[in-house]
Amino acid sequence: MFNRIVINCLSDISIEGSLFSGQTFRWRLIEEMPEYFVNIINSIPIIIRQLKMDIFEAYYETETTTESELSELITTYFQLELSPDNIFPEMFSRHYPEVWQKMKNYLTLRVLRQDPFETLITFMCAQGIGMQIIRRQVETISRIYGKERSVFFNGREVTLFSFPTVSALAEADPEKLSRCTNNNRTRARNIITAAGSISQGKLDFKKLQDKSIPLEELRNELCKLGGIGFKIADCIALFGLGRMDAFPIDTHVKQYLGKWFGIGADPGSLTPATYLKLDAEARTIMNPCFAGYAGHILFHCWRCEEKRLRTC
DNA sequence: CCCCAGGCTTTTC
DNA sequence: GAAAAGCATGGG
Known part of the structure; x- marks a missing residue:
C-alpha cells in the first residue's frame, strides 16, 4: 500500500533534469505512466512525479517506511535545504550573456546527494564510453547483483532492483561481472578490488564525508583505488560525498x-597537468x-543545447 | 576504418 | 618530474 507526500520546494526544481542529466543512472519511468519516476534508495522503493515548477509528490510503501523517514530522505537526496541562488557569481550573467541565455533554463536542475558506494561504482563504469552504455552497465549490475523487489502501484506490478551491497560486489566473480561492465574485464576487476577495500575498511566513506578534508586530499585518497583518476574521484566527491x-x-x-569561456582551448588530451x-x-x-x-548545470546544458545528446 | 564516448595506466624522455 | 603512447570496448 502506497502513501503520498507532497514536497514544496523553496525554489523551482526540474525533477527530470535532475534524474536524467548523467549524475544518477538508476531512475527509470514506469511503463505506460510517463510522468512517474521510480527507483530504490536505501532499500526503499520511491516513486516521484512533478506537480508544479516548485512542487513534486513522492509515494512510499507504508510497509517499508514512514512519512517522516521518506521526507528526510528526499530532503537529503535532492539537497532541498541548499539554496541555489549563489551557485553562479553575481557577475556571471553580465560577463557571459550568451551562455547565460542558454543556461538559465537549466538552473532548476539539482545536484543530488547520492550513496557514496553507488556513486563510486557507477562512475567507475563511466570511462571513455557513452551515456547509454553507462546506464546499461548500471542496470545490469543491479539486476545481477542487487536484490529484486516488486511493488504494486496503481494496479501495476513494478519490478525493481536495489543497488548491490558492498560484499555482493567484493565477492563477485570477475568473469561474470565483466559481462555487466561492457565486457571490460579490467573494469570488473577494479570494481571488485574497490568494493574489497571498502569491506576491509581500507577506504572509509564515513571518514571521507568530513567536509573539512581538503578537496585535494580527498581526491588523492580516492585515486589510490585502481581505475580511478581525477575525474572519477571528483564525480564521487560531488555526487556521492556532497562536495559541491x-x-x-x-x-x-x-x-x-574552451568554446564558452576561452579556457584551455588547446585540443590535446586531458593530462593530469591540464586537468589541474x-x-x-x-x-x-x-x-x-x-x-x-x-x-x-553547464555540462547538461552543453550536451543538450550544443551537442544534442541524450542522457537516457 | 574512422572517430567518439563523462579516462586511466604504463612507458618514455 | 611531465609528456606521449598504450589500453579497453561498443556504437555511429
Whole structure:
C-alpha cells in the first residue's frame, strides 16, 4: 500500500533534469505512466512525479517506511535545504550573456546527494564510453547483483532492483561481472578490488564525508583505488560525498570551457597537468564552493543545447 | 576504418 | 618530474 507526500520546494526544481542529466543512472519511468519516476534508495522503493515548477509528490510503501523517514530522505537526496541562488557569481550573467541565455533554463536542475558506494561504482563504469552504455552497465549490475523487489502501484506490478551491497560486489566473480561492465574485464576487476577495500575498511566513506578534508586530499585518497583518476574521484566527491566544490572535468567540460569561456582551448588530451590547470581556471569564473554544482548545470546544458545528446 | 564516448595506466624522455 | 603512447570496448 502506497502513501503520498507532497514536497514544496523553496525554489523551482526540474525533477527530470535532475534524474536524467548523467549524475544518477538508476531512475527509470514506469511503463505506460510517463510522468512517474521510480527507483530504490536505501532499500526503499520511491516513486516521484512533478506537480508544479516548485512542487513534486513522492509515494512510499507504508510497509517499508514512514512519512517522516521518506521526507528526510528526499530532503537529503535532492539537497532541498541548499539554496541555489549563489551557485553562479553575481557577475556571471553580465560577463557571459550568451551562455547565460542558454543556461538559465537549466538552473532548476539539482545536484543530488547520492550513496557514496553507488556513486563510486557507477562512475567507475563511466570511462571513455557513452551515456547509454553507462546506464546499461548500471542496470545490469543491479539486476545481477542487487536484490529484486516488486511493488504494486496503481494496479501495476513494478519490478525493481536495489543497488548491490558492498560484499555482493567484493565477492563477485570477475568473469561474470565483466559481462555487466561492457565486457571490460579490467573494469570488473577494479570494481571488485574497490568494493574489497571498502569491506576491509581500507577506504572509509564515513571518514571521507568530513567536509573539512581538503578537496585535494580527498581526491588523492580516492585515486589510490585502481581505475580511478581525477575525474572519477571528483564525480564521487560531488555526487556521492556532497562536495559541491568538486569540479569533474571530462571531454564535454573541456569542450565548453574552451568554446564558452576561452579556457584551455588547446585540443590535446586531458593530462593530469591540464586537468589541474583547467580546474583552477574554471574556479575563477564561478563560485569556487559551488564549482561542481555550476559545472553540472553547464555540462547538461552543453550536451543538450550544443551537442544534442541524450542522457537516457 | 574512422572517430567518439563523462579516462586511466604504463612507458618514455 | 611531465609528456606521449598504450589500453579497453561498443556504437555511429
